[in-house]
Amino acid sequence: MKKVTIITLNWNGKRLLGDLLDKHICSLLETDYENFEVIFADNGSTDGSPNYVEAHFKDPKLRILRMGKNYGYSKGNNLAFKEVDPATEIVVFINNDTIVDKAWLKELIKGFSDPDVVITQPLIMSMETGRIQFIGGFVDEYGRSMTISGEYDERINNILMGLIKTLKSSALRVLWAYGACIAVKKEFFERIGGFNELFFPGLEEQTLCIPAHSLGYKTIIVPRSIVWHRSGATIKHVQKKYKGHETFGRLLFVLIYTSGLKMLIKGLIGRIILEFLISLKMFNPLAFFEALYRLCREFRTILCLRRRTYKLPSNSPYIIKSPLLLNKYLHAALALTKLFEINHPNSAT
Template identity: 30%
Template sequence: MGRLPAFLPQEAYFRSSFEMNQQQQPLVAIVILNWNGRHYLEQFLPSVFASGYPNLEVVVADNASSDDSVLFLRQHYPQVQVLELAQNFGFAKGYNEALKHVAAPYYMLLNSDVAVTPGWLQPMVALLEQQANYVACQPKILAYKNQQKFEYAGAAGGWIDAYGYPFARGRVFDICEVDEGQYSDAQQVFWASGAALLIKREAYHAAGGFDPYFFAHQEEIDLCWRLQRMGKQIWCCPQSVVYHVGGGTLPRGNSRKTFLNFRNNQIMLAKNLAWSELWWKIPYRQALDALSAWKGLLTGDGGYFIAIVKAHIAFVGWLFTGERQRVKGPRKKMRQLTGVFGRNLVWQHFVLGRRRFTDVVQKSNK
């Protein structure tokens, strides 16, 4: 099993917040990538402006929407900086293009379907201000439609297993736990959710930003992996809370989403695994993917089967013809990184029946 994350004592938050209140807090740019999300902007922008952070700018980067998002913003939110992108670049390249025009020292990448709470930014900024190598963090992410439960996309901080399966404190595969305060300590994690990602501008660009080839899905995990390779730390700060609708553009179960998840996961492994692990872990993972695909087909989900087959073919295409992002930092064995579960999450969950994060991580270590 990989290293267990460090945790930050609660006293450190109160001390840091007090100290920050005595001086000018750093400028944070909340950058919302929008695609045909006028209804979400109307619903959730008021919470952003009511959040109470004193040094804030709000930017909406529009991914060539065909609805009236831009007109709505210009009429009702003239204080918002609107960046109109030439086409729908997707999540990854869309943010890369938008952030070329944002100079704030902190980026808060926020999905348009997220409701934030008063004071949500201050604890995260205070955390990242403590150390130069603390470069990114996420809040506790709860489900908007069932606010007692963690939300799928990040929950209370992301982990990964030894074979590239992402999960999170509060979410294992499709099982989202009820929030009972069990993950309310700030911890160093493997990845922070792109649904609400606070990241230092310098670190984002030093790591090369999101991989534009990904288009969407798992690009934040890849970015956080690259940051760890550079010696940086990723955190979850549960003292900050947001509520995420989720599935706003590509709902779960969508074949396109399945394709992107399986393709991008293999690319991420190929880019970041240590050479000594790369040669056997990718074939092992592909075998597990094949089992999942056949299970889908035998249970009547032909679209799922076809999406995984296409993902594997696309991965081979990427190996030979795909655009390669230059990656900084040495390839490290997964056990050298934080937030890595050193065993097989599929076995733990589907065979041993471990449904909660703590059951997976703690019981398997006994």
Template identity: 30%
Template sequence: MNPSVAIVILNWNGRRFLEQFLPSVVQTDYDNFFIVVADNASTDDSVTFVKQQYPQIRVVVNDRNYGFAEGYNEVLQQVEADYFVLLNSDVEVPPHWVTPVINLMESDAKIAAAQPKIKLYANKNSFEHAGAAGGFIDNFGYTFCRGRLFDTLEEDKGQYDSNIEVFWASGAAFFIKANFWREVGGLDGDLFAHMEEIDLCWRLKNIGYKIVCCTASEVYHVGGGTLNVGSPFKSYLNFRNNLIIMQKNLPFWEALYRVFVRLWIDLAAWFQFAFKGQWKFVFAISKAHCHFFMRFFKTAAKRKKNQLYFKQHTGFYGGSIVWNYFAKKKKIFSLLKNLNSNAI
């Protein structure tokens, strides 16, 4: 029998997405899976809807809204399977989406986590922002994807159909071996949401495991189902959490240098938003930096002995994606040089 797979969908007031996308998840053709809807204390009728319409689906209700990271931590303590799949509620899946990923992960004991291609639900020929064809990271902690640099989404023409080792896998459709999830303690609940999967992948890579993208599988993501792209709160989380994960996962002197540089780059963004009169985003960056320093010693206490420099990891880009994108006008992934990546 194939390894057991728990597809776990975290929900918070997302009845409309459950109604729209659960039918596709239920039709998954893998022969050893079950579905869990993990509810973060919704105030709509999400739980009632699932229990009435899908009695075969297990529902676990958290006592409050723990956010994405701690919400999954709470629920997965109660789930037993060989693999966990963290699936956003706003994702449509084709029937044959699980098998290729599990087959790839089973082929190498060092593969800890993986993602399929993440494509845009509204335009299924296009990659989607949250993951595309696998996640990378640059010298100063900026993340990007094969098929997506900043807001530029590429059309999928088969140019990224190779399975490769990447730096991070997308939390929109995140596959992980359950024993590795437990080994590193799951997601960091203090991050609440955004970049928590990158932190998890980074911790896995620091102890020698691989993160991959399986392009034989693809899913279709709406994106922004809980926080849209224009949300100041989303910006706050991204600016804050990016600094936190760099402090946590880099060697001390590397973290000191790169966080220092990153703060100045963030300041440039602060002035750009101020020049445009976008004061909500100015405040979001200021708040992010304040909270980063307020949590500095708490984050320092989470550091492990096995931080490794970026260059020791596949999925590292030895340059500045900001400089290449905005100054050199390199808008697509294939134009980038100095990428550290391995085919699988």
């Protein structure tokens, strides 16, 4: 049985989540799997979270890791990864605003029976709506994340549930998995150097999944593994502070992870237009210009990073061709179509 380390990153969870933090840890410790450990990685909390967890959960499978400050998702998880048991084969990164089913890990690990699979994600369900919250996603020609979710539309949720039943499949192939819960082969994570720490908040999981696809590996969703998630329980408290970072990250994604000059130019021009329109819609054009300034200031570093980064192949079947401007219905239709296409029994991918 594969040794698994579960890393749950925490920042002020006791204050922000209330009893959900207790339920989260209890559900992890009650997981029906024999060979696992849990690292409660505290990202510089000021609410006494690590002391509270240490005092209330006496379990040899649980370790507390105290970090000096809030490093964010990418660097926080990368630092916690350094504390993983050397015998570990699979590492699971999971948000602290989740509750897992007892069999979630056993089912999730089954996804690695295919040697080409290096990343798996459970079926992430919404605590608020009871619908499918995320089944990963793809990207379009502008580097836009084409997310697959049934949370905001019952019809889409029904289509997704029908797809899972119709395919009778233990896995669904996607380009990228959602970071609320993502399992990764330890050796692969080490090979690519972990999460790209330039990205926060947003797109952190793509910095794992794009290199996986580039190297010929697979990322899959395992529908029989169920995790319940309260969306944005932590990030909404800090998101306003990082608006400029989000804009910078989406532009940076195109610059680093797209391959081929044609795809790069088209993606970058389109992304700049989109980000400017988003900034006007959010009444925050300053964030857009700050992001552009930062890109120009760090351009030489970005180019060096681009040269040594595993990129998304320009001929990838996981790229969605789409118009520059999308409403949520067309977005959903394109993402669903690609999901059906990639997972069709006759698909060559």
